[in-house]
Amino acid sequence: MGNVVIVGSSNTDMVLNVPDIPKPGQTLSGNCFTTTGGGKGANQAVAVAKASTDKQETYFIACIGDDSLGSIALASYKAEGINTKYICVESGVSSGVALIFVADSGENSIGINPGANAKLSPDYIEAAGEAIVNSDVLLTQLETPIPAVLKAMQIAKSAGTKTILNPAPAAELPEEIFALLDYFTPNQIETEMYTGVFPESEDSARQAAEVLLAKGVKNVIITMGSKGSFCMNSEQAEFVPAIKVKAIDTVAAGDTFNGVFASAIARGETLIKSLKLATIAGGIAVTRKGAQDSAPSLEEILNNY
Ligand code: RIB
Numbered sequence: 001m002g003n004v005v006i007v008g009s010s011n012t013d014m015v016l017n018v019p020d021i022p023k024p025g026q027t028l029s030g031n032c033f034t035t036t037g038g039g040k041g042a043n044q045a046v047a048v049a050k051a052s053t054d055k056q057e058t059y060f061i062a063c064i065g066d067d068s069l070g071s072i073a074l075a076s077y078k079a080e081g082i083n084t085k086y087i088c089v090e091s092g093v094s095s096g097v098a099l100i101f102v103a104d105s106g107e108n109s110i111g112i113n114p115g116a117n118a119k120l121s122p123d124y125i126e127a128a129g130e131a132i133v134n135s136d137v138l139l140t141q142l143e144t145p146i147p148a149v150l151k152a153m154q155i156a157k158s159a160g161t162k163t164i165l166n167p168a169p170a171a172e173l174p175e176e177i178f179a180l181l182d183y184f185t186p187n188q189i190e191t192e193m194y195t196g197v198f199p200e201s202e203d204s205a206r207q208a209a210e211v212l213l214a215k216g217v218k219n220v221i222i223t224m225g226s227k228g229s230f231c232m233n234s235e236q237a238e239f240v241p242a243i244k245v246k247a248i249d250t251v252a253a254g255d256t257f258n259g260v261f262a263s264a265i266a267r268g269e270t271l272i273k274s275l276k277l278a279t280i281a282g283g284i285a286v287t288r289k290g291a292q293d294s295a296p297s298l299e300e301i302l303n304n305y
């Protein structure tokens with residue numbers, strides 16, 4: 001009861017802390033370099049596992065390479081209590097890598113080599129379909145091929161598993177996918193790409209949400225950075241303000257938000273309570289360095305609720 005399956009990417013993040021993000025042609029000295037677990041899918045899986053109860057299982061469907069980075073990633077997912085049975089090891093392919101600059105302001109800039117993530121195919125999703133059928137919620141993003149994301153959504157829909165799509169990084173989507181989405185969680189830039197409306201206020205967020213609801217999405221959740229998030233469905237519309245914190249590293253804050261939201265929805269929490277828990281978790285995550293390391297435990301989230 002309350003199981004969550006994440007379909008998505010696994011990366012190793014190579015992070016350099018710098019005073020400012022270097023401009024084209026500029027060389028800057030950093031003050032700290034770390035190699036750590038990353039990838040939007042993996043970050044979400046770790047956030048789910050940390051924010052779930054002992055009764056909830058977290059499945060991760062992903063592809064890694066047969067290299068040392070892949071082995072380290074796999075061991076770390078197991079250590080977090082994630083069910084890794086459906087992680088495929090592709091031979092002769094390198095694992096995903098992200099090169100990240102984090103500025104003193106907390107902002108970041110990321111370049112990715114997808115490696116094995118690009119091998120996640122609809123056939124592989126089909127083979128791992130029992131994990132989707134055995135889950136209450138499916139959470140995906142767009143750092144793996146879109147045909148695989150679509151296949152996962154289709155399997156979830158026929159099995160009655162609730163679906164969440166976090167469209168990051170933004171990419172063109174087949175129109176048919178929107179009607180398969182129980183929850184769609186774009187940020188402001190992604191929202192503009194899918195609707196043509198930049199949601200800078202509650203009013204414009206409502207306008208954008210109306211466009212997405214008309215496409216067939218059941219619940220729209222627009223994340224608006226340090227302002228908070230706006231959610232809307234056919235019956236309710238509500239703005240959930242962010243918590244006030246001093247951000248030092250925003251990497252994976254959105255992943256933590258989505259993971260904690262998925263875990264709460266899978267436990268049967270209401271839309272608004274799930275959003276509040278996700279907001280607290282995202283707020284805590286930006287006060288700490290790292291992607292997966294910054295995700296809080298369920299106890300910590302509840303202590304701040
Ligand atoms: O969302 C943050 C993540 O984006 C990083 O961990 C990096 O791996 C990229 O996938």
